[in-house]
Amino acid sequence: MNALQIKKGATKHSAYNLRPAFSEIEERHTLAVLVENEPGVLARVIGLFSGRGYNIESLTVAEVDHTGHRSRITIVTKGTPQVIEQIKAQLGRIVVVHEVHDLTVEGPSVERELAMLKVVGQGDKRVEAMRMAEIFRANVVDTTLDSFIFEITGAPEKIDAFADLMRPLGLAEIARTGVAALRRGL
Amino acid sequence: MTREMTGAKMVIQALKDQGVDTIFGYPGGAALPIYDEIFQQNDIRHILVRHEQGAVHAAEGYARSTGKVGVCLVTSGPGATNTVTGLTDALLDSIPLLVISCQVPTFLIGSDAFQEADTVGITRPCTKHNWLVKDTDKLSSTIHEAMHVARSGRPGPVLVDIPKDVQFASGTYEAPKPSTSHYKPRLKGDLEEITELVAAIEKAKRPVFYTGGGVVNSGPAASQLLRELVDATGFPVTSTLMGLGSYPASGKNWLGMLGMHGLYEANMAMHGCDLLINVGARFDDRITGRIDAFSPKSKKAHIDIDPSSINKVIKADIPIVGDVAHVLEDILKIWKSRGRKTEVEAVSKWNKQIDEWRAVRCLTYRQSETSIKPQYALQRLEALTKDRDRYITTEVGQHQMWAAQFLGFEQPNRWMTSGGLGTMGYGLPASIGVQIAHPESLVINVAGEASWLMNMQEMGTAVQFRLPVKQFILNNERLGMVRQWQELLHGERYSQSWSEALPDFVKLAEAFGAKGILCKDPKDLDDAIMEMLDYDGPVIFDCLVEKHENCFPMIPSGKAHNEMLLGDADTQGVIDSKGSVLV
Structure with missing residues (x-):
């Protein structure tokens, strides 16, 4: 398989139509869905994914416009190009969905996730955990003589890496928010 | 116009203002205030069914035969759950319906009250949209919006769930006004794509129109335009089960229904065509048979008002999102302005080939003197x-x-x-x-x-x-x-x-x-x-x-259109293990 073929971002009208719509290769896409903040709207979105057998890798939701009652749902999903297109079309069909943006296709975007990690330990391990946290620019938001809670923000891969390092140092609990994402530039 | 009235009265007023003259329903505890209002008026006729599923199917029959929104009224709990099959039926066939279900009072919701069911939760996947109205002031605008959603775009069933206390309470009635809803599906197709389709029509040697329920749903004008286009081009036309009647069965270009039990000539034409023009159909599995062997040599145009239908099953070479009547009108306009060209000779050869398939007379059966076939x-x-x-x-x-x-x-x-x-x-x-x-x-x-x-x-x-x-x-x-x-x-x-x-x-x-x-x-x-x-x-x-x-005829599961069984064929072992897992 030519490496170029999985390049993302090409559309039907693009000069670089390198993304065959019926390819079998699975891609990870980050979707931003702007919805009316009314009861049941999250259930509609989640029900769509479960009912039609689509994947959700992560999902975050919060109201972003209090006067306009809009919420932004950020979904990270995985599927073949055809499935991704279907997901977008099906989301767009929900009456209370206002906009669907495929951040993976629409150009470069910034993805961030927040995580809190509780690390339990004493002595050298505790010092080592603290040193690692500094390297990763994680903040300490709670401390006892036997534990820290670190707060870390970054791309999901960075959080994965940090968690991997903390595991032998006494990682006891982890809470992650899932990805929030915005397109770069205007 | 705004005025004060109870929620129950508002339901009747809103339906009247929406032009509803008939509702199909069945009363019950949570629906009593609305039924009391029905008793006190004569503008809306209530048809008392014997089971709520019957109410929904009756409303579907009403809607399909008139093109209007069918309306049902049912009580909470079992009344609402009995509508689920009908709602799902209407969703899959794109039939505009409004089901008004009643609900236990808001202060009892969540307490497992008598005849309580999470109706909006249960019906969420089987409606186009649904609403639980907790505030009488929002009741009339919700009903108007529900009617708008049911009939706009790809039609479908909607449900409005109304708790009993909301029916009793007074609120401000709002008359229908031009919808301010953001829900405004696109009707006009993209002219660039339509022009591409016209160019394909001009060059096609073995074309076929494959029409569906979208033509019926688009209204009588769509059928009229389809007839004009078919007759002017001389292309053969087949239809899904849902689209029968949009092109007349007596028309000379009519192939009959296609699909699993469709006619031999229709399925062979689909298999052999070089241009397949899907007008308001959705490449359902009863139609396509084996996907990888479906109409293998054709360029495929797909006209559908619902963007999610496009590329869902079959990749469209010319995707056109829009209402059938609007798109057909533009096709005709552009095709005429470019000189009404078709490959006359090739198309007539193609029609001759189709006549040969017709001559197979696939609907032939063995007549009997003693029993009624x-x-x-x-x-x-x-x-x-x-x-x-x-x-x-x-x-x-x-x-x-x-x-x-x-x-x-x-x-x-x-x-x-x-x-x-x-x-x-x-x-x-x-x-x-x-x-x-x-x-x-x-x-x-x-x-x-x-x-x-x-x-x-x-x-x-x-x-x-x-x-x-x-x-x-x-x-x-x-x-x-x-x-x-x-x-x-x-x-x-x-x-x-x-x-x-x-x-x-x-x-x-x-x-x-x-x-x-x-x-x-x-x-x-x-x-x-x-x-x-x-x-x-x-x-x-x-x-x-x-x-x-x-x-018969029958396309066995997992087979292609040109592998039909015709009547007396030996039917043993025709479906392999792969086909038998399909329905």
């Missing part, structure tokens, strides 16, 4: 009723496919059948809804005895409202389609597929206060059908037919 019964029904102002509904199964094959439809909105969901028990209540909408017309439900029994309680509704619906039951004492599949796929082990302990349908009709007719001899059939037609009232026609007749 179901195909023969439908041929006689067609001959004796085709010139009348006729509407047909069906149940689901072999009889449904035979009806689609042997009855001809000249107009859209004349054929009401459960396509996508395949709901047994659809036809009788649907025929009631159609007859309510068209009191002077002939309404026939072509049924199988097993399907018909699923909602037979609605005979009571037919008798109560003096609806002269004709229940034409092809009684083979079998679940015919199940039996056929068991014969083909499961070694003739007929597990649970016969109808034991059937009622005497003549006595049953009499018990309901209707007329019953029994016919078992082909020689008596015409007279018996005439007796049914001449009777001014509901009739149950028990037509005892050949018990082991199979429905």
Whole structure:
């Protein structure tokens, strides 16, 4: 398989139509869905994914416009190009969905996730955990003589890496928010 | 115009202002305030059904035969849950419906109150959209919005759930105004894509129109434009089960229905074409058969108002998102302005090839002197009723496919059948809804005895409202389609597929206060059908037919269009293990 073929971002009208719509290769896409903040709207979105057998890798939701009652749902999903297109079309069909943006296709975007990690330990391990946290620019938001809670923000891969390092140092609990994402530039 | 009134009154006022004249429903505790308002007015007629599922199918029949939104009113809990099958049916066939379900008072929601069910939760996946109204002030605008959503874009069922305290409370009524909803599906197709399609039409040597329910849903203008385009180009046209009637069965370019039990010429044309123009259909699995062998040599254009239909199953080379009538109008305009060109010679050669396929006469069956063949019964029904102002509904199964094959439809909105969901028990209540909408017309439900029994309680509704619906039951004492599949796929082990302990349908009709007719001899059939037609009232026609007749042609599961079985072919082992997991 030519490496170029999985390049993302090409559309039907693009000069670089390198993304065959019926390819079998699975891609990870980050979707931003702007919805009316009314009861049941999250259930509609989640029900769509479960009912039609689509994947959700992560999902975050919060109201972003209090006067306009809009919420932004950020979904990270995985599927073949055809499935991704279907997901977008099906989301767009929900009456209370206002906009669907495929951040993976629409150009470069910034993805961030927040995580809190509780690390339990004493002595050298505790010092080592603290040193690692500094390297990763994680903040300490709670401390006892036997534990820290670190707060870390970054791309999901960075959080994965940090968690991997903390595991032998006494990682006891982890809470992650899932990805929030915005397109770069205007 | 705004004024104060109770929520219950508001429901009636909003429906009136939306032009609703008929609702199908069944009362209950949580619905009492609205029923009290119904009692005190005469503008909206309430049709009391015998089961809430019947109400939804009747509203579907009403909606399909008129193009208007069908309206139902049901109580909380079981009233609402009984609508689920009908809502799903309407969702899959894109039928505009409004179901008003009542709910326990807001202060009891979540307490497992008597007749409480999470109606919006249960119906979320089987409606286009639904609402729980917790504030009487928002009730009228919600109903107006619900009607807008039901009829706009790809039509579908919506549900508004109204707690009892919201019905009792007073609030401000708002009259309908031009919708401010952001929900405004696009009607006009992209002109660049349409021009591409016109260019393909000009160059096509073996074209075919594949039309669907979208043509019917788009309104009478769409059927008119389709006829104009088909006749002007001379291209052959086939249709799905849902689209029958949008192009007349007597038209010279008509191929008949396509798909699993479609006509040989229609499926062969689909397989061999070089340009496939899908007009308001959705490449359902009953149509495509094996996906990787579906119409392998064609360029595919797909006109659909719902963007999610495009590329869902079959990749469209020319995708056009828009309303069928709007798009057909633009196609005609552009095609005419470019000089009305087609590859006349090639197309006429193609039509000759199609005539050869027609000559196979795929609907031929072995006639019998002693028993009534179901195909023969439908041929006689067609001959004796085709010139009348006729509407047909069906149940689901072999009889449904035979009806689609042997009855001809000249107009859209004349054929009401459960396509996508395949709901047994659809036809009788649907025929009631159609007859309510068209009191002077002939309404026939072509049924199988097993399907018909699923909602037979609605005979009571037919008798109560003096609806002269004709229940034409092809009684083979079998679940015919199940039996056929068991014969083909499961070694003739007929597990649970016969109808034991059937009622005497003549006595049953009499018990309901209707007329019953029994016919078992082909020689008596015409007279018996005439007796049914001449009777001014509901009739149950028990037509005892050949018990082991199979429905052909048939594309076996997992096969391509050119691998059809035609009637007497040896049917053993035709479906391999891969095909048998399909339905």
